[in-house]
Amino acid sequence: xxxxxxxxxxxxxxxxxxxxxxxxxxxxxxxxxxxxxxxxxxxxxxxxxxxxxxxxxxxxxxxxxxxxxxxxxxxxxxxxxxxxxxxxxxxxxxxxxxxxxxxxxxxxxxxxxxxxxxxxxxxxxxxxxxxxxxxxxxxxxxxxxxxxxxxxxxxxxxxxxx
Numbered sequence: 001x002x003x004x005x006x007x008x009x010x011x012x013x014x015x016x017x018x019x020x021x022x023x024x025x026x027x028x029x030x031x032x033x034x035x036x037x038x039x040x041x042x043x044x045x046x047x048x049x050x051x052x053x054x055x056x057x058x059x060x061x062x063x064x065x066x067x068x069x070x071x072x073x074x075x076x077x078x079x080x081x082x083x084x085x086x087x088x089x090x091x092x093x094x095x096x097x098x099x100x101x102x103x104x105x106x107x108x109x110x111x112x113x114x115x116x117x118x119x120x121x122x123x124x125x126x127x128x129x130x131x132x133x134x135x136x137x138x139x140x141x142x143x144x145x146x147x148x149x150x151x152x153x154x155x156x157x158x159x160x161x162x
Contacts, residue, residue, distance in 0.1 A: 020158045021056065022062055022064075022065075022158055023063065023093075024061055024093070025077075026076065026090055027085060028086040033061075037082070042055040043080065044061050044076035045076075051067070052064055052067070065143035065147060066147060068143075094158060095143075097136070097139060097156055103153035104149075106130045118144040122138060
């Protein structure tokens with residue numbers, strides 16, 4: 001285990017509960033979540049390799065980035081028997097990510113690249129060694145940066161479906 005992973009896992013005990021409902025990727029028809037998903041037994045959640053899909057109290061699937069992120073592996077869309085999630089509708093997760101400068105250690109001149117390291121899309125850019133920002137034109141909204149931030153500085157906001 002790397003040092004950053006150790007600190008990230010220790011910090012996970014203090015992570016705030018995610019309050020917004022973020023739907024899985026591959027959404028064919030977002031308006032159908034409330035109606036159709038309640039009849040389903042949640043196969044999308046059982047096949048998720050990262051275990052970030054959870055079935056909420058309203059019996060609909062939502063993503064929780066507390067422990068991992070989305071690899072866009074297609075498994076949830078393949079498992080969806082009602083075509084709410086569909087492989088042909090592959091698009092980034094409908095969420096935006098932002099770094100809270102007040103909470104971020106790098107914004108306070110502490111060298112921390114915890115969010116940048118897991119970002120495979122190079123969407124997190126630094127001004128020199130400090131002041132990271134998320135370039136949403138590159139970000140796939142996978143969420144891997146959320147769980148590793150030792151200060152919970154990465155904020156997630158749900159976007160409306162188009």
